[in-house]
Amino acid sequence: MLNIQKIKVKAHVRYWEDTTINDVDDTEDGKNVPCKLGELWCPVINVDTGIIENWEIGKTAFIHYKVVDGCGWELLDSTRKVIKSQDEGYVPKTLCPAECGYGDYIIMNIDVNGQIAKWKFDLDDFQDEGV
Secondary structure, eight states: OOOOOEEEEEEEOSOGGGSEETTEEOOTTOTTSTTEETTEEOOEEETTTOBBTTOOTTOOEEEEEEOTTOEEEEEEOTTOOEEEEESSOOOOGGGOOSSOOTTTEEEEEEOTTSBBTTOOOOGGGGSOTTO
8 A cells, every 4th residue: 555645746837827826826937836846837736735835825826727737746654755756747636626627727716825716635646547
C-alpha cells in the first residue's frame, strides 16, 4: 500500500488572469497567486485534508487554470520522498473539485487558510492511462 501524504503540483499555466485572488482577476503573469514558482503553479497539498501547505494565509482564490497537457505532479510520502511522478500530462480529476476540468483545467476554490473546497483525493486519478 502506498503511503501518499502530499501532492506537489507543477502546472504549466497558460492564462494566469483566468483566476481570481481575493475576488479580483489575477494579472497576466500571475503575480498575485500564492504558490507560483517561476512559470509554474506549485501548490503542495495534504492529501488527507486538502490544505495547501505553502498557501499564503489570508488570500482566497478561485483557481481556473488552463493547463492542457502541461500538468506535472509528484506524489510524496511522509518524508517527502517521491513515490510517483509525472512531468507533464493531463490534469487529474482530483485537481478539479469545483467542476469538471476535462483533463485540461485545474479548477478549485481555496479559502483564507489554504483549504480546497470539496477536496477528495483519489489515487486512481494518478494511475497511467489504460492501467
